[in-house]
Amino acid sequence: MIKNVVSLCVTFFIVFAVSAGTVRCQDDAGAVVKVVEGDVVSVDPQGFSIVVKTYKNTVFSVPADAKLTNEDGFAIQLSDIDPGNYVTVEYYDASTGGHIAKNINVGYKN
Numbered sequence: 001m002i003k004n005v006v007s008l009c010v011t012f013f014i015v016f017a018v019s020a021g022t023v024r025c026q027d028d029a030g031a032v033v034k035v036v037e038g039d040v041v042s043v044d045p046q047g048f049s050i051v052v053k054t055y056k057n058t059v060f061s062v063p064a065d066a067k068l069t070n071e072d073g074f075a076i077q078l079s080d081i082d083p084g085n086y087v088t089v090e091y092y093d094a095s096t097g098g099h100i101a102k103n104i105n106v107g108y109k110n
């Protein structure tokens with residue numbers, strides 16, 4: 001009985017320790033993908049960029065292959081995003097500096 005309880009506790013500890021670890025996603029090129037949420041400060045469709053206020057104003061370059069969606073999951077264009085919209089941005093850091101958006105979802109604040 002005690003042996004089973006100890007075994008169960010050890011199993012639980014291992015599962016907990018593994019699940020508590022940091023999970024990092026990587027894009028196809030091996031870059032670490034990060035996620036931020038915040039309010040849009042400005043959008044520059046001609047310059048392919050967006051500024052989002054998280055804990056500070058952060059500029060994201062938005063390449064043509066970035067996936068942009070609204071809260072219903074429908075595809076939108078960068079010009080459809082307005083200052084004040086709440087967004088979730090999945091991005092990676094460029095090797096030359098700056099942040100490159102992979103996905104931007106315009107949605108509701110939780």
